[in-house]
Amino acid sequence: MSFPKTRLRRLRYNPIIRELVKETKISVDDLIYPMFVCTGENIRNEISSMPGQYQLSIDNFINECKNVTRKGIKSILIFGIPENKDESGKIACQDNSIVQRAIKEIRKQNLNLLIIADVCNCEYTNHGHCGTIIDGDVDNDLTIQTLANQAVSLVKAGADIIAPSDMMDGRVGLIRTALDNSGFERTPILSYAVKYSSAFYSPFRDAADSTPSFGDRKTYQMDFANSREAFREVEQDLNEGADMIMVKPALSYLDIIYKIKEYTNVPVIAYSVSGEYSMIKAASQNNWIKEMDIVMEITTSIKRAGADIIITYHALDIADRLNNK
Numbered sequence: 610m611s612f613p614k615t616r617l618r619r620l621r622y623n624p625i626i627r628e629l630v631k632e633t634k635i636s637v638d639d640l641i642y643p644m645f646v647c648t649g650e651n652i653r654n655e656i657s658s659m660p661g662q663y664q665l666s667i668d669n670f671i672n673e674c675k676n677v678t679r680k681g682i683k684s685i686l687i688f689g690i691p692e693n694k695d696e697s698g699k700i701a702c703q704d705n706s707i708v709q710r711a712i713k714e715i716r717k718q719n720l721n722l723l724i725i726a727d728v729c730n731c732e733y734t735n736h737g738h739c740g741t742i743i744d745g746d747v748d749n750d751l752t753i754q755t756l757a758n759q760a761v762s763l764v765k766a767g768a769d770i771i772a773p774s775d776m777m778d779g780r781v782g783l784i785r786t787a788l789d790n791s792g793f794e795r796t797p798i799l800s801y802a803v804k805y806s807s808a809f810y811s812p813f814r815d816a817a818d819s820t821p822s823f824g825d826r827k828t829y830q831m832d833f834a835n836s837r838e839a840f841r842e843v844e845q846d847l848n849e850g851a852d853m854i855m856v857k858p859a860l861s862y863l864d865i866i867y868k869i870k871e872y873t874n875v876p877v878i879a880y881s882v883s884g885e886y887s888m889i890k891a892a893s894q895n896n897w898i899k900e901m902d903i904v905m906e907i908t909t910s911i912k913r914a915g916a917d918i919i920i921t922y923h924a925l926d927i928a929d930r931l932n933n934k
């Protein structure tokens with residue numbers, strides 16, 4: 610049928626009808642909030658390239674976790690900023706390392722909070738790369754050993770989900786075996802399977818103090834020109850036992866999110882990364898855009914593209930918006 614019998618505007622006049630026919634809705638249940646925990650006491654350092662995001666010492670971190678749950682957000686992703694770094698990031702495997710200590714403290718609070726621990730060495734190596742350097746590049750097979758140790762230690766501390774973000778080959782399989790051998794066969798692995806080498810991560814590297822001191826991450830993270838390669842990454846990680854798959858970044862990769870969602874039946878998580886956040890913040894501080902309108906539009910687009918779950922630094926603001934605050 611065509612005009613005038615068909616009038617597409619009919620379903621747009623009444624706001625309640627518009628709400629009724631809305632195809633994609635964001636809920637607090639879809640959101641994961643990334644957080645940075647550091648050593649020391651009473652520290653609340655605003656990250657200069659990420660206004661509104663903080664490095665928090667454990668005391669403030671706990672208070673912020675309470676705030677997160679009050680707003681209805683149920684999941685956080687933790688990154689740690691340690692006091693010391695070394696060549697291979699071994700410090701991240703110690704049971705008293707910063708993230709392990711933070712997790713143990715949160716657990717004491719009995720909050721209704723799912724704790725996802727990022728597993729990577731880049732915050733813990735003195736050169737800022739995601740693993741052990743041999744002959745000027747990250748050595749795959751040595752690095753995955755340290756990642757497996759780090760994962761077991763984080764789960765022992767109380768992490769609910771392990772999220773390896775390093776992009777080494779074989780790490781999901783090794784981590785799965787290590788967890789199973791330690792009696793943690795129930796702990797899911799959320800694999801950063803499709804992680805591009807991206808200029809969108811630079812504010813995060815300020816936040817986590819993980820900028821590589823030489824070179825870049827192009828020998829392990831994916832080339833942003835590639836999309837078929839994403840299927841190979843997903844296939845590999847699922848074969849090795851990944852329970853959930855991540856695509857990262859999100860906004861410039863909606864096509865990848867869409868394709869991966871069509872391709873696989875496991876939950877697809879999209880990470881709306883630091884640079885995506887910082888660009889919105891900068892533009893809104895200049896009053897060039899309406900911050901929360903843009904945030905809702907972009908976040909909805911990520912879900913509409915196929916993401917089941919979205920990791921976003923805007924999670925608390927989205928929760929306020931959804932709660933009409």
Ligand code: PBG
Pocket residue numbers: 727729731739774775809810811812813814826881882883884
């Ligand atoms: C660690 C890691 C990074 C991010 C998440 N985990 C940085 C990187 O790979 O350099 C980026 C997150 C963001 O930009 O918000 N490997």
